[in-house]
Amino acid sequence: MANTATVDELGHSPEVRGKNYLNQTAGVWSWLTTVDHKRIGIMYLVSVLVGFGLGGIFALLVRLELLTAKKTIMDATQYNQAFTLHGAAMVFLFIIPSIPASLGNFFLPLMIGAKDVAFPRLNLLSLYLFWIGAIFMLAAIVTGGVDTGWTFYVPYASGVSTTSVISATFGVFVMGFSSILTGLNFIVTLHKLRAPGMSWYRMPLFLWSLYATSIIQVLATPVLGITLLLLIFERAFHIGIFDPTLGGDPVLFQHFFWFYSHPAVYIMILPGMGVATEILTTHSKRRVFGYKAIAFSSVAIALVSFLVWGHHMFVSGQSELSSAIFSFLTFFVAIPSGVKMFNWLGTLWGGSIRFTVPMLYGIAFLFLFAIGGLTGLFLGTLSVDLHLHDTYFVVAHFHYVMMGSTAIAFFGGLHHWWPKMTGKMYDEKLARVGFALTFIGFNWTFFTQFILGTRGMPRRYYNYLDQFQPLHAFSTYGSWVLGTGFLITFICLARSLKSGAPAPANPWDSATLEWQTQSPPITENFEKAPIVTLDAYERPAEETA
Amino acid sequence: MSAKAEALGGAGESKLSPQFHVAHHFDKADTQFDAGRMGVWLFLVTEILLFGGLFCAFAIFRSKYFPSFVEAHHHLDRVMGGINTIVLITSSFTMALAVRSAQKNETKKTTLLLAVTLACAAMFLVVKYFEYSHKIHDGLLPGGNFTAADFASGHPGIFFAIYFMMTGIHGVHVVIGMGLILWILLRNQKNEFSSRYYAPVENVGLYWHLVDLVWIFLFPLLYLVG
């Protein structure tokens, strides 16, 4: 800008000052037709939080039912629907889109110094597809529920269940397209729209994790699409591919399903790892240790994730050869995950650690991911899996990974970027209370389930042996603490929208690009296209001196 | 499909030929062109894996019910399948030429070639219609709907399940492709394309070639070797 005399500290000219992406235009219509990645990210954020709330309510109901060994509040049919909808809502409405579609959409262009994603209208279409899919899923809930479990195993889902399986699976099918389009958009954006000087190795590591995630979204989701189509046709027209009475193979469905759904586990966790990396480096004021190791381990996880789906099927009746191959390959996912863990610790070493709210979430992530990852070794070990498969041990394990790692990273990222997204600071004290209750409640609820599982408690049980009752009750009490924690967090964030102090451009003193524009950013992100001259997380010389 | 729609970037609204407006978030036309095409290629990857699931099912059940697959494939009409192969290859050829004439600013020729492509696609569907109605009449249907009595081998319904799923999904792609071709044909008539901006033509072309590519594998597997 020519008028250098009146620019503010961020270089904003008078015409721009006070304007941002939130107040540029107003009205519902301006939001529904926006192609601004930030607004789309915000709409995704609201949507996934609604999904999280929905899944959370079902989770609390499931836990409440399990308070006693027989009927507590609902009958077996309602219970089966409750755990199915908890799983389906959490996986498809919350975790899969959570970080990439909300935080990713918002920050990916900002972090590479671009004005938008490569295909802004496609981005909006992806949001609409997500909503349409969600409507089909909600329609399924209203018109008879779903009781198949979120895995939709045949022949139960294709022939026996009398619930609205088709509506639910069609919803997931449509949401799959949304996921594909987001991934495709991110890949092209990262290839084509990086600001001058922003080489691949200067990108923040969150973007490497999103890149790896996008690869999985593009490569794996179509297989889910064809799987669900076959399931829908099986149910509607008895085409027989999965139906044993017609010569089909029900185990084949599991291959199809897990070829997507196992990589999907990494669609869920990889962005969480990326967020954790950003948090740990920013709040320890330390450059990331082992940048390339973390970057390549993300891509390695994405690629290896395609080779291990059969570890969900060790007792399914698949061939012994397959099980042995899958077990062997499964252990190799542990290596890049371990490499990340070590490098995160390396990042803390020699830093200046501030225990801000996001940092608390970041440290909790390390703790919970360590447990989630290490307990995965039990399940990858063939003989041990014979005992633990489909018990509460598995339930506890994947909650530590999905909830303890991804959701905690998501909320950490939300606290980290909240000032940038909303332009408001939140009440640190209240946020800490929310965090503490969440962390304690989570471990309380789910560590208990490791004990239940090794002792032989099968999952998806409505009635159970009396001997498990004390531990189940204990777990249920924990879920109340956990629920309270999230409630306080939501109240804290909602209050900040109303009465939070205005956020400065860079409250955490971070080195990455998204903090180099105002909070909240202007619609074009940067007034002057940034030119990158420093490595990732590197600070200008006078600052580090 | 939508990938293609977006492949224009934000350029759709502008006055295009001879100079069109580069979308604000791209630095130059060439980047925008490349981005669009990369998006389409990534989209084609998803198409390959979508059909891939069915190819996987084909491989597994062919191995499991081999005699049934051999017997069932004799009930498919090689002549109709062969005609459709030639029709689709021809359409691919005219589509490729349409892209070429768009590159060379030959608007009228582009329109003509797109129209021929469209006609070929329609013919493909007509032949498909006759094939389907014949199968339905004979009771050669998927799984539980299979009613043809004179089958010696077990589980022919599986073959026809795969046949109908594969050709059905392929047929849906042909229909979507026709919509896309029609759309660029109309835009071409409004003189929106030029040698400097023909990305939509090229990207729809890529999609159409993929539809051809899938058929190139479907035809021998289903009709010729079973």
Next chain:
Amino acid sequence: MRLDPIELGSFWMPKQSSTIAGEIDTAYYIVYWLDVVMFVLLMGALAYFMYKYKRRGPKDKLSDVTHSTVLEISWTIIPSILVIGLFFVGLKGWMQAMVAPGNALEIRTTAEMYMWTFTYPNGNVSVNELVVPKGQPVKLIMSSKDVLHSFFVPEFRVKQDVVPGTYTTVWFEATENRDTVLFCTEYCGVGHSDMMAKVRVMEKADYDNWQETGLLPGEKPLPPAELGKKLYATRSCNTCHSLDGSRIQGPTFKGVFGRTEQIADGSSIKVDENYIRESLLEPNKKVVQGYPAVMPTYKGLLKETDIDAIIAYLKTVQ
């Protein structure tokens, strides 16, 4: 059905009640201690760094080390070796669990929504109760009538899905002479959690006696009429033949002994010992007029003493 609780062998694991359990628990504890050590090291480092490098002020000295190739390589290679080791630890027990010894007793197992049916080599059938001898390998050959189920006995550490349209097998050799619990562990519908069954492990002699007489250890043989009454219920006679004179699928048993019945071919017959015996073994030879010929044969499923008992019981139903 009353199920005994699963007995705990340690804080984590149930009691080891099969030969394979020890092997699997060993693998479990190898992973367990490896995990504990790794976890303590990682979290120890985390706690130490949190304490040591807590921000003191803006003048904190920051490390400028951004990578170490030696470290990266070592923390890639060492875990790789460890997990390859784990793979073989798991493979060993698993191979044993997959391949049954040749002398295993084969029991045909059918799962359906929501019950387990076990058919023993001599044709005996038990529902929701698996009876096995101690100290002998038992191999279950399993199939499902409807949806996926899964066979899981925590104390034996064995699990295998039961798949419709195909056979799957599982084997174990019980080592403890007591009852335990069998779960269905593949979600199968509304009654999934009720699809539990009792596993009775008994000495070989007791097992043989049970096969022969249906008597559990310590049980006295029943008088014939009472045994017949029990068989009437357990062998599903009651689904087609009433005791109160009402018509179900077949003729009522009320006053059946000594009654004269019209046969489908027009002749008539007096119901006596021989006709009852024939009706059990070749049920559709002489069907009472007006009833469908749908009764399955009990040939091979009932022993001579059972047939005698049923006859004795029918004499009492008046």
Next chain:
Amino acid sequence: MSTSHAEHDHGHGSANGDHVPHVLPFKVYIATFATLLFLTVVTVAASYVDIGHTGNLIVALLIATIKASVVALIFMHLKWDHKFHGIIFVSALLFLAVFIGITMSDTEFRGEAEAIEAKNPVDLKDPFKAQRTGDIAIPKEAAAPAAAGSAAPAAGSAAPAAVPAKH
């Protein structure tokens, strides 16, 4: 964007960033079209020659692959396109191969462990001892449904996957 761009070799583009098309000569298209038609005729003809089912399958797939490559390289301009687009395309095929290959490692070998073990017993505790304690000679047809005594699987007429069809 100069950095991101410099990483790719690219056939088009000009100094001012305008897009310049890469036009192929007409005869290339004609030749491609003729090749495709010719190969279609060949593949139909080949299917009438009986060289065994596997032979016919291999010939058909080979010709289809050649045709597909021609379409991808010339009609789809992959030959002159960015290398990265080719990598994208090939990686799709690679992952498809992984999907089909590993899935078939299950369906082709189901229930064979016992048959292999019967022929070639290996005790992991003592790999060099041929016979396991308790073993008798095992006359096994893999999971041997016939040994079950009672009828075929209740779910229907499906052949048990334990005895996979071999051709």
